[in-house]
Amino acid sequence: MTVRRSPPPTPAAASSARLTAARRAAATVVDPEIPVLTIADLGVLRDVRLGDERVEVDITPTYSGCPAMNMIALELEVALARAGFAAVKVNTILAPAWTTDWMSEEGRRKLRDYGIAPPRRGAGRRALFGVEEVACPRCGSEDTAEIAAFGSTSCKSLWRCRACREPFDAFKCH
Amino acid sequence: MAPGPIRVAETPLVSYLLRRADDALVLGHRLSEWAGRAPTMEEDMALANMGLDLLGQARMLYAHAGEVEGRGRDEDAFAYWRDERGYRNLLLVEQPNGDFAVTIVRQFLYAAYAEPYWRAMMASGDATLAAVGAKAEKEMAYHVRHCAEWVVRLGDGTAESRARAAAALTELWPFTGELFEVDGTDRTLIAAGIAVDPQTLREPWQRTVIQVLAEATLEAPPAGFMRRGGRSGRHSEHLGHLLAEMQHLQRSNPGAAW
Structure with a gap:
């Protein structure tokens, strides 16, 4: 054999x-x-x-x-x-500079499931100076308000939801 | 041989990088002095976060200065082993924290300049400066927004907060002329397409400042004598004290690391 x-x-x-x-x-x-x-x-x-x-x-x-x-x-x-x-x-490496637009869809979903509102795509400067709309990662309501622009880490701000009354972190647009 | 203060070979690009890195490091250090002392928890975190942004910018710029200088120096060598006369930062950023109004007005006046500065620098012929600019302009936009909100709240607030904001503005205004200063180093790099001409930043800076002060019911102090000297190492008496604290540990225990 x-x-x-x-x-x-x-x-x-x-x-x-x-x-x-x-x-x-x-x-x-x-x-x-x-x-x-x-x-x-x-x-x-x-x-x-x-x-x-x-x-x-x-x-x-x-x-x-x-x-x-x-x-x-x-x-x-x-x-x-x-x-x-x-x-x-x-x-x-510094160039090209990282932006929140590079975060994968999978990453955005995981972030939301973890209780952090993911950054909006392509929001860039509009989010910095316009009215930023952030949906609550717990109940999905857009009736939310920013508590503090600088949160627990450099990449997050602190928000609260007026619908479900819960505070939450949001990943800042960058 | 015991390490001592370093002598930097200041070519135009190395000088330019150190000036910007020193601005960010010194202002970032000033903000870090607030840790645990700010009026509210949220503000404590905001000041620390803004300080961290500046420290990060400083590190990238020092690292690049080390590469350009080509003597194997890292960011720590520039931060810890240059004396006061070797520092090239603006006089504005080394001014003491004072009360909360002084800290906020100082940060506002700087950020309103740094945001358009770094945005313009994204087109720099130096790839690293352009990359630092792409990150820093967004960070400085957050600083402008946050500080502008406070300037309005303080200026258009109580009689006490208004008086303090107005006093801070009067105290810091003479340091703003230096933001737009141009010398031989700048001219060389502007001609090479590496640096932005600071004169082009005066208009966007004034627009932001005037608009926010109007909303805060405060008035910009009249044009007058402007203090200068930071870019050539002639500092106010405050920088030496800041460096003594910042450099003490490394100078007493060279190479100490976590």
């Missing part, structure tokens, strides 16, 4: 599988301040590349002073080490 063995993977296929594994591992890292969102949901994870010696990951800051960036870089190293990538380089 002969045993047929599958041929060894070609170098290109092996490299592609490694890249997929690295991307998958990097995409599991969550925002330490909003642990239901991965950095992929947020749009903070920009690129994962395989070099000869190491994996390179590009991330971009949300707000200039976002204190979570150092933590995210550390978590990336841990997640990639667990997936078998010992050498990791995390680059912080």
Whole structure:
């Protein structure tokens, strides 16, 4: 009886599988301040590349002073080490600048389920200077009012719902 | 060798980056002095948040200055190892917090300038400055909006709040001329398409300031003597005290880290 063995993977296929594994591992890292969102949901994870010696990951800051960036870089190293990538380089890239429009639909849904009103798409400057309409993440009512423009983290403001009377956080448009 | 104050090779671009970074760091530090002391919990968080925005902007600008200078210096080297005369910030941002009205009026006067400044800088020929601008202009828009609301509330409030807002305006107004100053460093970079001509910011700044002051029933002080010197390292007596506190830990324990 002969045993047929599958041929060894070609170098290109092996490299592609490694890249997929690295991307998958990097995409599991969550925002330490909003642990239901991965950095992929947020749009903070920009690129994962395989070099000869190491994996390179590009991330971009949300707000200039976002204190979570150092933590995210550390978590990336841990997640990639667990997936078998010992050498990791995390680059912080500034351009193009992150905007809340990069947040995925999946991310917006998770944010709402978590009790945080997601940012409106394409709101940009209109939201900054016009009348901002924010729907309550609990009951969906748009009869809401801002309590404080600067909330528990740089990316959030504090609101209350006049319909269900609950206070809630809203992710600021940026 | 024990580390000592650094000497920065101030090419036009390095000087320019340090000026902007120093504005953001010094003002951000001033705001951080309010932590735990603001009149309400919401305002405590707002001041800390605005300070954090500025600190983030400063870090990106110092990091870029380090790359441009090319001597391997990081953001901490610029923040902790330059003395008062090496700092290039505006005199406005180093003025003491005073009462809440002084802090709010100072932040308003700066943000009303910084917002159009950073928006214009999004077109800078320097890619990093343009990227910092894209983030900072939105952050400064939030600062303008928040501070403008307070200027109106204080100016058009009680006799006490109005008197304090008016006094803050009188005290800080002589520091606003420096916002629009142009020197050789600026001219070189304006010609190179890297810097925006600050003269073009005077009109949008005045428009915001006049409009908000009118709503606050306050009047802009008459044009008069303007203080200057921050951009060349000639500071008011307040910066040295601020730096003494900010730099003390690193100077006593060089390289200390969390």
